[in-house]
Amino acid sequence: MHEYDLISDEVVCALGAAVGEDNLKLFEPMSEHTTFKIGGPADVVLTPTSPDAIVRALDTCAIAGVPVTVVGNGSDLLVGDRGIRGVVVLLRDNVASITVSGTRIHAEAGALLRDVALAAADAELTGLEPLWGIPATVGGACHMNAGAYDACTADVLESVKVYVPGAELADGSRARGTVRTMDVSELAMGYRKSRIHDEGLIVLEATFALAPGNERMIRSEMDDYRRRREEKQPLKMASAGSTFKRPQGYFAGKLIMDAGLRGARVGAAQVSEKHCGFVVNTGGATAADVNALIERVQDEVRQQFGVELEPEVKRIGEF
The missing domain is CATH 3.90.78.10 (UDP-N-acetylenolpyruvoylglucosamine reductase, C-terminal domain)
Structure with missing residues (x-):
């Protein structure tokens, strides 16, 4: 066993196989992965590059009984000086594809809200303007129902694809999880809370339902929100x-x-x-x-x- 006494060499190898050896780091400082620039080392940090790889990594940890912490942009986190035991799964630019289909935008969990809003502006779709300056990923925004200027993620979210952790077993490990798509009406989203947070669900992808708009007006409104943030924050x-x-x-x-x-x-x-x-x-x-x-x-x-x-x-x- 490693000195952190939680993850065997066998499990580390299995995680490397799940996400690719180049996407696994040991004793990675979490100060590199939070906007606070604070935090001690995580035992193992994974950067899976697809939703399927995320699921494989999470299942591997569940079966091995290894604790998992999922981190997006790290913009609302204070990580302890002694770091994080177990596995940190980073969902950021490694899983950040954005596609537009009509008035809907589909985004992977690691896409930044800023980039989703910019894609919406390019497609002349309105609804994301108040949220575009929030430094959160799609997964993080859905997790906490991120909001600003009297708007919130739930206002434009249509559905999410989530990993649902499996049941806890007698030995402390868990069964493999399942993947399901949930409508926003099922997510009990409120002020800085959601069912995603309460039940430990992990967002893989999200779909936003927007409305047709005028690109010039959309970008003007985005610029106004940016100026207001820069003036006050x-x-x-x-x-x-x-x-x-x-x-x-x-x-x-x-x-x-x-x-x-x-x-x-x-x-x-x-x-x-x-x-x-x-x-x-x-x-x-x-x-x-x-x-x-x-x-x-x-x-x-x-x-x-x-x-x-x-x-x-x-x-x-x-x-």
Whole structure:
């Protein structure tokens, strides 16, 4: 066994066969795969290049009883400084094909929302403009029902093809999973949540249903959303996007600003001076820095305003 004591050489070889040896890395720093630029090494990182290869890799891990973490663009993740045990499956530009058919766009899980929106504009299809600046993959957007400017993924999503994990067996392993197509009406999509998240489903592909539009107007609207983001958000600094969910009846950023926390720091983690709803990595921040700053913000807002801030950033791995 390797020193991480979870994955045998035999399983590593089987995973290499499933995705191709060139698409398997050992002890890969997750700081290379998150927009926060934070995170220790993952035991094994896979970059399968087709939906079939994804399924083979997931089935191999299930049968071997090896934990799996699926990562898209890593834009809402805080990975622990000690990294991730088991296997990380990266779904990014390795599975990112986009095709247009009439008013529908079919995209693999690793395609960026930005690229899907640009393909829609090229095809004179409207509906994705508010989402195009979200730094998420299609899989990640469906997983969390990503949204912005009063729009969300569920507004334009028609269906997804997902991997459904098999049942857990007595020895702790799992049976092989199944692949099924689900209509958006089956996904229980709400504010930053979905059945995909709740049941551990893994998006392989998605279909978006859009409407005919005027390319000039579509691109003008996209440019307007881009300008608004650039004016208000710290896009030039490493972060995981909005750090906290919007509390009912409030705006997280305003609460944090009113609590006197603009620019507050722990180590190299800082409450953004441009938008207090973002915690940013000023260079060399650790997950411990970010955690401590999040807790400080929560404590201050709770004490001053009686409001509980719930993190939108997802913590994964070992801290």
